[in-house]
Amino acid sequence: MTIRNWIKQQESLGKPTFSYRDVKVNFSDMPEQHIMNELYRLSRQKIIQSVYKSFYTVIPIQYSVRGIVPPTYYIDQLMEYLAKPYYISLLSAAEIHGAAHQRPQRFSVTTLRPVVTTSARKNNLIVWNYRKDIPENLLCSKNSETGIIHYSSAELTAVDLVQFEHQVGGLSVAATVLSELVETIDFSKNSNTLFQTASLTSIQRLGYILDYILEETKQAEMLYQQLCLLNKKLGYTPLAHCLPIRGNKRNNKWKIIINQTIEIDDI
Template sequence: MPTLTFGEVRQAFPNASEQVVKNELFRLSAQKIIVSVYRGFYVIIPPHYASQGVVPPHYYIDRLMAHQNKPYYISLLSAAALLGAAHQRPQKFFVTTVLPKPSVSPSKNNLLMWSYRKEIPSDFLLTKNSETGTLRYSNAELTAIDLIQYEQYIGGLSEAATVLAELSERLDFRRVSRRLFDYTSQATLQRLGYVLEEVLLQTEVADALYEKLRAYAGRLRYVPLSTRSTEAMAAKNDRWKIDINMTIEPDDL
């Protein structure tokens, strides 16, 4: 087994005291035989990662989430990378799971970046085999929505637009069920449509999203492009009903 938990070790060695088990796990960690990636959860460092002393999250994330008994999916920049649409390798590993948030400090593993939903949109996930299990990650359309909805986690709307520029060739909102829209806000979809059409000039993709959004929501109401911008509103976009209160500047690809 490539992973183990504190509870499993206690169960395997019932005659050992809690402190003895803690001391032994600490010793193995100091020797770089195992690494603690979450409170009470350890990964046995495989030989091909031994020189780095760091095990990438894709190696253990499926087992970690099973240990927590929580559904999850790899999201945002990490999902985009799996979809072939990350212009640079993300420094964090983005995981979305359900509320409530765990009490463990995020400093325990600074490679993991968590976001939370009330419910996981399971019908819109893809799977991929890994060294230790099955990875679950968002499909292209859910990834696009998440990039806008959770833009504060990835550096803002300009970063979201940069990734969307590469992801856009995989987007086809005509093929996805409208139930996908149940997992986000109408405002997020308006912002996504605006970015696709006006910033990235992806008219065909934007048109498909617009048709499905109008059928789903009916009349659109004006929303700010950014809820965090302090800039004055410069103009309005009548089609997507966007108050343009910031300038989106994607990186050159």
């Protein structure tokens, strides 16, 4: 059997991804250089795509014209290969929840350190983000073309958009996405885990945006009541950490120093 035929056989068995190690095990008598040359040739022919070092996905017919496979096709298998928990996050998660106005140019994945290293030449579609822990009960799952994918709940997505706003283009972008996402949010769910996962300053900034920028007072009040129930003591924090804070107005409810103007795009 050739490597090409083996790959097609694996795909027919519902295994559209594989590693170099898998090939080496199944072709143990074949010289390594020959294996590498064959995988390179199949990649050039757009039969397979290397999406991470020593990890490949078959390019299904629906993606053969562009020769680029969307990360939802292989992300769960890749993270299993890396032995890392993960969730699809930020704008990518918001899009799954239906907030698609700010369509992401890259696919955001949150996982644990150590840092996942791959060159832009190898895969420039995925941007990695990191947490100390992955909050399993704040994740959602759905079927993909090849299995199950995991993504942040609407509540965790909302917090992440504010906490990691530098990765989505700033607070104005985050607030625009929140304006679409807000109808699916319920801050009464898993609030303990949410507040343990997110920084308190991110909760404050999120609450302020919901309350005074988006005028979503019901959602903002629900978040504020959860803070009160958990006896969280708020200290003043700037809306934008990278901008000066002297001489700016302060919001007493959320303890926010208003040192940035947030503008929402028309939806």
